[in-house]
Amino acid sequence: xxxxxxxxxxxxxxxxxxxxxxxxxxxxxxxxxxxxxxxxxxxxxxxxxxxxxxxxxxxxxxxxxxxxxxxxxxxxxxxxxxxxxxxxxxxxxxxxxxxxxxxxxxxxxxxxxxxxxxxxxxxxxxxxxxxxxxxxxxxxxxxxxxxxxxxxxxxxxxxxxxxxxxxxxxxxxxxxxxxxxxxxxxxxxxxxxxxxxxxxxxxxxxxxxxxxxxxxxxxxxxxxxxxxxxxxxxxxxxxxxxxxxxxxxxxxxxxxxxxxxxxxxxxxxxxxxxxxxxxxxxx
Amino acid sequence: xxxxxxxxxxxxxxxxxxxxxxxxxxxxxxxxxxxxxxxxxxxxxxxxxxxxxxxxxxxxxxxxxxxxxxxxxxxxxxxxxxxxxxxxxxxxxxxxxxxxxxxxxxxxxxxxxxxxxxxxxxxxxxxxxxxxxxxxxxxxxxxxxxxxxxxxxxxxxxxxxxxxxxxxxxxxxxxxxxxxxxxxxxxxxxxxxxxxxxxxxxxxxxxxxxxxxxxxxxxxxxxxxxxxxxxxxxxxxxxxxxxxxxxxxxxxxxxxxxxxxxxxxx
Numbered sequence: 001x002x003x004x005x006x007x008x009x010x011x012x013x014x015x016x017x018x019x020x021x022x023x024x025x026x027x028x029x030x031x032x033x034x035x036x037x038x039x040x041x042x043x044x045x046x047x048x049x050x051x052x053x054x055x056x057x058x059x060x061x062x063x064x065x066x067x068x069x070x071x072x073x074x075x076x077x078x079x080x081x082x083x084x085x086x087x088x089x090x091x092x093x094x095x096x097x098x099x100x101x102x103x104x105x106x107x108x109x110x111x112x113x114x115x116x117x118x119x120x121x122x123x124x125x126x127x128x129x130x131x132x133x134x135x136x137x138x139x140x141x142x143x144x145x146x147x148x149x150x151x152x153x154x155x156x157x158x159x160x161x162x163x164x165x166x167x168x169x170x171x172x173x174x175x176x177x178x179x180x181x182x183x184x185x186x187x188x189x190x191x192x193x194x195x196x197x198x199x200x201x202x203x204x205x206x207x208x209x210x211x212x213x214x215x216x217x218x219x220x221x222x223x224x225x226x227x228x229x230x231x232x233x234x235x236x237x238x239x240x241x242x243x244x245x246x247x248x249x250x251x252x253x254x255x256x257x258x259x260x261x262x263x264x265x266x267x268x269x270x271x272x273x274x275x276x277x278x279x280x281x282x283x
Numbered sequence: 284x285x286x287x288x289x290x291x292x293x294x295x296x297x298x299x300x301x302x303x304x305x306x307x308x309x310x311x312x313x314x315x316x317x318x319x320x321x322x323x324x325x326x327x328x329x330x331x332x333x334x335x336x337x338x339x340x341x342x343x344x345x346x347x348x349x350x351x352x353x354x355x356x357x358x359x360x361x362x363x364x365x366x367x368x369x370x371x372x373x374x375x376x377x378x379x380x381x382x383x384x385x386x387x388x389x390x391x392x393x394x395x396x397x398x399x400x401x402x403x404x405x406x407x408x409x410x411x412x413x414x415x416x417x418x419x420x421x422x423x424x425x426x427x428x429x430x431x432x433x434x435x436x437x438x439x440x441x442x443x444x445x446x447x448x449x450x451x452x453x454x455x456x457x458x459x460x461x462x463x464x465x466x467x468x469x470x471x472x473x474x475x476x477x478x479x480x481x482x483x484x485x486x487x488x489x490x491x492x493x494x495x496x497x498x499x500x501x502x503x504x505x506x507x508x509x510x511x512x513x514x515x516x517x518x519x520x521x522x523x524x525x526x527x528x529x530x531x532x533x534x535x536x537x538x539x540x541x542x543x544x545x546x547x548x549x
Contacts, residue, residue, distance in 0.1 A: 108436035112458040125444040
């Protein structure tokens, strides 16, 4: 986080000059996505992602939340409209590595590589010498509570631990923007709750900006500062919920009446968002 | 100390050896009991004696066959891997060449061998070419499948990290291909031996530098059946050794991570 440009450093401890306006990290400007077969995965969407926020995309299947995330990740191009990343792209990053990290649905680890090599992959690909990457890998693993697992292979770890490795790999580049596509969807609820708490603590501690896709209402309410509810056919933004619950959030928030209210509200919105489509499992 | 019967390693070794000893013992006893003539079906002791007496010739023949096998195997591995890389680099190349690779595979080597022996002047080289033809296809197809079977998520990850072609090849494609490559090695090594022996049969080359197949043919002509069995035993032994060598290599390379080679945990 040390090398942040002062313009984006509004959420950083190192912020020296506080700029008057908060430039957004990503602006989605009327971007839509129509796939080759003609299905409109995403109708034109406008969305600004502010630094330091935890934004969650939630909605029924086919609402384009993954498509929107991939657009933000620059994994796919919009059919029309455009996206703007800080000062025209995240290529010019200098020595401090990339600014964008993506955590997939699966841990997506290289089974042939030890945990340390898996975590250091983004640094290795960027040509960071191992003398520099080693302490960063160790630090990232420590952050996710996996010290001492450097020399294990992915298959020796549980599903939850593999997901932690995946997050460590995302953190090792010191990203400004962390994109996560249903990262804990395949885990049991207990593990998921623990990882949610850890992720939230990490986000708060490191002043990250997160865009998170989930199916879980509880996860969305617990984690987010802003929840974007999306509707399907065509995929579009249906409603936005701001959650100003102070940080750090803990079990107390999970068990509070407010949490239950927010979940009920979000659930109602999701039900509305799902209405037009005839086949739809209840969330 | 725990009883030997509970040791996995001991059972793994002892059980097959016991079966082998039982079979050979039964064979020996049956031949003695019914007094089967040695030119019809020799006793194991006859075969062992023949193996001892003819050791210099037989081992020499084994060496010749193994040399051809290894040369052919090496050619198949190098060629097959190169072709696989070409196929993966260019879809057009694969589409245009793959049918011919299949053609190579489905044409029986026995049928092609005479032609090759006529075309290639040096007999040793001709035999190597025949054996290579047999061993080549598994290397091509396995390595191609391996190089293609890259996890899509990992491929995306590499793309997002702006990995170059070389880095992707070295860090992603080749490691992904290794299990398939080693499976190819196991098949191909056995086929190289089979190809070498079949080609020797067809060529029927005698004199200096003749292989085990020639020894078998000669023993047949001379009704020296124990010697025939001894040569057969050597071929089988060579095949098993090759297989074990490949299995060991595969374990060495994949032992740490691939499901097929990881020791079962209780």
